[in-house]
Every structure is written in C-alpha cells, then in structure tokens.
Amino acid sequence: MTLKEHKKHSVLTKPALGHFARNEWAFVGTPCGEIKTLADQVxxxxxxxxKCSYVDASHAHADAAATLPGRLAKGAVAExxxxxxxxxxxxxxxxxxxxxxQLFSEMDLVLVNGNHQQAQAQVVVIDERKxxxxxxxxxxxxxxxxxxxxxxxxxxxxFVQEAIPGWQALPIYKLSDTAKIVSFFQEQMQRAQPVLNGLVLAGGQSLRMGRDKGAIDWHGKAQRYFMADLLKGFCNEVYISCRAEQQVEVNNGYKxxxxxxxxxxxxxxxLSAxxxxxxxxxxxxxxxxxxxxEQTLEQLTSQRDxxxxxxxxxxPHDGFPEPLITIWEPKSYxxxxxxLAQGYTCPRKVLINSETNLINPQHPDALLNVNTPQELEKVKRLLVK
Incomplete structure (x- = not known):
C-alpha cells in the first residue's frame, strides 16, 4: 500500500448540517435591533x-460581559x-x-444575528446605516x-452585486414587507421537509417463532416482500433490513x-439506516x-409531524409508544x-423520553405482532374471517 492509498478515517455520509443545524439563516446588513425584530416576526x-431558535451575542458593556454569573465566578464550568x-x-x-x-440538533429553523455569527445561508439587508x-x-x-x-x-x-452572482434572480422585498418575508421562510421550510424512506425490519433471528418470520407467507408472498411492497406507496425508497449473511436470501428485486x-x-x-x-x-x-x-400507513404518514x-x-396493548411502526425523523439520529452512549438500546425508551407525535390507531388490530407459533395460529384465524 502506498501513502496515497492510505485512508486515515472511515468514509461516512455526513448529515447536511450548517454551523448550527440543517436549516439556518443569518440576517446581515442592518442594526441588531432590526435583526431582532425581524427574527421575532418570523x-x-x-x-x-x-421548532425555531435564535442565535445572537450579548450587547452588554465589555466590563459587564467579562463578569461571570453565579457559580461560574466561583470556578464551576457549568450551572x-x-x-x-x-x-x-x-x-x-x-x-x-x-x-x-449538538445543542441545536432538534431545531428545525435557526435564525442568526449575522453581525456576530455566521450561518450556512444568508439574508442580506441593504441598509445605508450598515x-x-x-x-x-x-x-x-x-x-x-x-x-x-x-x-x-x-x-x-x-459590492453586494459583485459578491453574489445571479443576484437579480433572488427574491428582493422591502424590509417592512413582513408577510412576504414570512412566506419566504414558510416555503423554504416546506421544501426542506426530509424525504421519507421505508425500512422493513427482517433481520431478527425469530427464536420464539422457530422459523424466519420474514419468510412466512400471509398474503401470497413472503412477509418481508409484502411489507416492502406496502411501503412503496408511501415512501421514496424502501429497503429490507437484514443481517449481512441474509442478503443473499433476499430477492434481487428488493433493496x-x-x-x-x-x-x-x-x-x-x-441506526444503520x-x-x-x-x-x-x-x-x-x-x-x-x-x-x-394501507389505511394504517395512510393514517401514520398523513399525521406525520x-x-x-x-x-x-x-x-393499544400497553399505552406506550409503538417503536416498530414509526416515522423516525433525521433529528432522531x-x-x-x-x-446508545448512555447504554440504552430500546427505541421505545427514546420515544418516551423525546418529543414524540403520538396518534391513536384507527385500526388497533393492525398493530398486532406475531412472535410465537400460538400467536401465528390466532392471526391465521383472523385472516380467514
């Protein structure tokens, strides 16, 4: 191996994050008071x-800013x-x-006072005062x-025209036109909604069932394929999740x-997804x-937040969130x-301790899972009714 072939770090797909979050804009070119007012309106x-947030710097006098508050002044690093x-x-x-x-990982929108901080995207105010x-x-x-x-x-x-190629194609509004400015951000956020992919969990060892649950034929085909086909009507791409050694067993028509x-x-x-x-x-x-x-998936996707x-x-069985028929947003990654770093591998625990959008199923029986031969026979009887 030559030095040029050596790679020090693994190649990972990085999230499309800015300085703070996925969607962030810095307001620059006008006094801080105007920026605060504009941020308040949006x-x-x-x-x-x-979930909106705002980033700024203290405008206190330098001597006051240098004085640490509370227990920080006594040597604490956090309070x-x-x-x-x-x-x-x-x-x-x-x-x-x-x-x-890390701090802004759950934020959908971050607005920044560009006089003090930078952001991935900018809103430029043309103001003679600045x-x-x-x-x-x-x-x-x-x-x-x-x-x-x-x-x-x-x-x-x-100098702004020179710095921004194609500036004429950008929307240009009056600073006082609040409705248009708000509409701009609403449109940007709608476009930024993450695409929805599907993931069929078929990598378990099915120890209680005694045979591969993903291969059981309930509806004329192996269940993993039936589920993948069902998700295709609601998702951009659909994958069957499996162990590495199982991949050779999956039909080539499925990712x-x-x-x-x-x-x-x-x-x-x-996490692998x-x-x-x-x-x-x-x-x-x-x-x-x-x-x-389909009706249950339609309810879930139509009420997605x-x-x-x-x-x-x-x-319907215990009143807790159902983690294995869930839309997980990118912010959950x-x-x-x-x-996981704290030693927990229970997706339900994450849902219980997070801001989760919980909905009541219109068809509770659709959430019935089958783990044992006894449960299998019960569901077979339900399907023939």
Missing part, C-alpha cells in the same frame, strides 16, 4: 409548526437553573460548530437566498440494508405485523446515538 409566524417557565444553562467552555450542532459594516462582511455572503431593502433604499449596493451496528436488534437497524442516509426520515416497520394495512422526533401510534 419565529412568531412559524413556531406553531416548527443549570430551572427558571420555571424555561431552562437556563450557563457554561464556560468555548463553543465551536460541533458543540453548536453599508460599511456589510462591506467588511462581504466574504460571509456565500449562500444568499433573500435580499431585503431597508426604508429609503432602492438599489442593491454595487437491502445490512446492519452496521451489530448486536443491537431493531435499534441497530434504525440513518448511517446510510442521515438526511432522510425513515418509516420503520417490523416484518411480524401481518394485519398491517416532521418537527417532532418521531411520529408513532399509541400501542443524534438522539438515538446519545441514548
């Missing part, structure tokens, strides 16, 4: 549908305060993009998606996704649900990994 309009209506964490460690992404400041930050205009004209401004600055998180059961299969496509949402179904039908960690049914 957040107020979108917060009922999306948590339950403020009753909100929660506050102060800490002294320096921040970088990796830590920001002409010189904007010119100093022209190198930050890497992905401008909207131009706003402040009161009394009619033309885009020459497979082998476990790369070994020995973790369904938890590992879900996100490792393959971290920006997709995954509709995960177990292969041992012989009564699952992409702002939640996941969308799932309330189990780092959450699943964090639970």
């Amino acid at each position: 957040i107020a309009a979108l917060s009922s549908s999306y 948590y305060t339950d403020q009753i209506t909100y929660h506050q964490v102060d800490f002294t460690q320096p921040m970088n993009a990796f830590r920001f992404r 002409r010189a400041s904007l010119q100093k930050r022209v190198a930050q205009l890497t992905n401008v998606q909207l131009i706003l004209l402040a009161e009394g401004t009619e033309q885009v600055f020459d 497979t996704l082998s476990d790369t998180f070994i020995g973790l059961g369904p938890y590992g299969a879900i 996100f490792r393959e496509q971290p920006d997709a949402a995954w509709l995960v179904v177990a292969c041992d649900l012989p009564l699952l039908d 992409s702002a939640a960690t996941a969308t799932t049914f309330v189990s 780092p959450l699943l990994l964090s639970f």
Whole structure:
C-alpha cells in the first residue's frame, strides 16, 4: 500500500448540517435591533409548526460581559437553573460548530444575528446605516437566498452585486414587507421537509417463532416482500433490513440494508439506516405485523409531524409508544446515538423520553405482532374471517 492509498478515517455520509443545524439563516446588513425584530416576526409566524431558535451575542458593556454569573465566578464550568417557565444553562467552555450542532440538533429553523455569527445561508439587508459594516462582511455572503431593502433604499449596493452572482434572480422585498418575508421562510421550510424512506425490519433471528418470520407467507408472498411492497406507496425508497449473511436470501428485486451496528436488534437497524442516509426520515416497520394495512400507513404518514422526533401510534396493548411502526425523523439520529452512549438500546425508551407525535390507531388490530407459533395460529384465524 502506498501513502496515497492510505485512508486515515472511515468514509461516512455526513448529515447536511450548517454551523448550527440543517436549516439556518443569518440576517446581515442592518442594526441588531432590526435583526431582532425581524427574527421575532418570523419565529412568531412559524413556531406553531416548527421548532425555531435564535442565535445572537450579548450587547452588554465589555466590563459587564467579562463578569461571570453565579457559580461560574466561583470556578464551576457549568450551572443549570430551572427558571420555571424555561431552562437556563450557563457554561464556560468555548463553543465551536460541533458543540453548536449538538445543542441545536432538534431545531428545525435557526435564525442568526449575522453581525456576530455566521450561518450556512444568508439574508442580506441593504441598509445605508450598515453599508460599511456589510462591506467588511462581504466574504460571509456565500449562500444568499433573500435580499431585503431597508426604508429609503432602492438599489442593491454595487459590492453586494459583485459578491453574489445571479443576484437579480433572488427574491428582493422591502424590509417592512413582513408577510412576504414570512412566506419566504414558510416555503423554504416546506421544501426542506426530509424525504421519507421505508425500512422493513427482517433481520431478527425469530427464536420464539422457530422459523424466519420474514419468510412466512400471509398474503401470497413472503412477509418481508409484502411489507416492502406496502411501503412503496408511501415512501421514496424502501429497503429490507437484514443481517449481512441474509442478503443473499433476499430477492434481487428488493433493496437491502445490512446492519452496521451489530448486536443491537431493531435499534441497530434504525441506526444503520440513518448511517446510510442521515438526511432522510425513515418509516420503520417490523416484518411480524401481518394485519398491517394501507389505511394504517395512510393514517401514520398523513399525521406525520416532521418537527417532532418521531411520529408513532399509541400501542393499544400497553399505552406506550409503538417503536416498530414509526416515522423516525433525521433529528432522531443524534438522539438515538446519545441514548446508545448512555447504554440504552430500546427505541421505545427514546420515544418516551423525546418529543414524540403520538396518534391513536384507527385500526388497533393492525398493530398486532406475531412472535410465537400460538400467536401465528390466532392471526391465521383472523385472516380467514
């Protein structure tokens, strides 16, 4: 092997994250007060549908900013305060993009004061009061998606035109046109909804059943294929999740996704799917649900909430979330990994302790799973009725 052939790190598909999150915009080119007002308007309009957040810097006097609050002044590196209506964490460690992404991993939309922080996309305000400041930050205009004209401004600055190829094709609104600005962000967020893939869990060893549950013929074909075909009507791509040695047993007409998180059961299969496509949402179904039908999948997908960690049914059997017929959003990927780091491999535990969109099934029997020969015979009788 030559030095050029040597690869120090494994090649992984990285999520499409910015400095803070997947969808982030920095407002730049106008005073901080105007940016705060603009952020307030957008957040107020979108917060009922999306988890929104805002990033800024303190505008306190330098001497006041240098004084550490609370126990930090005594040497603590972090302090948590339950403020009753909100929660506050102060800490002294320096921040970088990796830590920001951890903090904002569940956010759908991050708005940034571009006078102090950068973001993956930008909204440029053409404002004479900040002409010189904007010119100093022209190198930050890497992905401008909207131009706003402040009161009394009619033309885009020459240096902005030079910095943004094709700037004429961008939407240009008045800074005072709140409705159009809000509409812009609503459209951007709708376009950003993650694509939905399907994953049929067929990699279990079926020890209680005594034979491969995915190969049982309930509806004229092996159950793993029946489930995959059922998901195709609701998903962009559908994969059958299996162990590596099982792939040769799967019909070539179906895509497979082998476990790369070994020995973790369904938890590992879900993580393996996100490792393959971290920006997709995954509709995960177990292969041992012989009564699952289109109506149940239609209810689940039509009531999907992409702002939640996941969308799932309330189990009619125990009242807990049903983890193996669930839409897992991309934001659940780092959450699943964090639970794994704490020693947990139960997807239901993640759902219980996260912001999960829970819905009541219109057809509870569709969630009945079959794990033993006795349960198999029971469901056979139901199917012939």
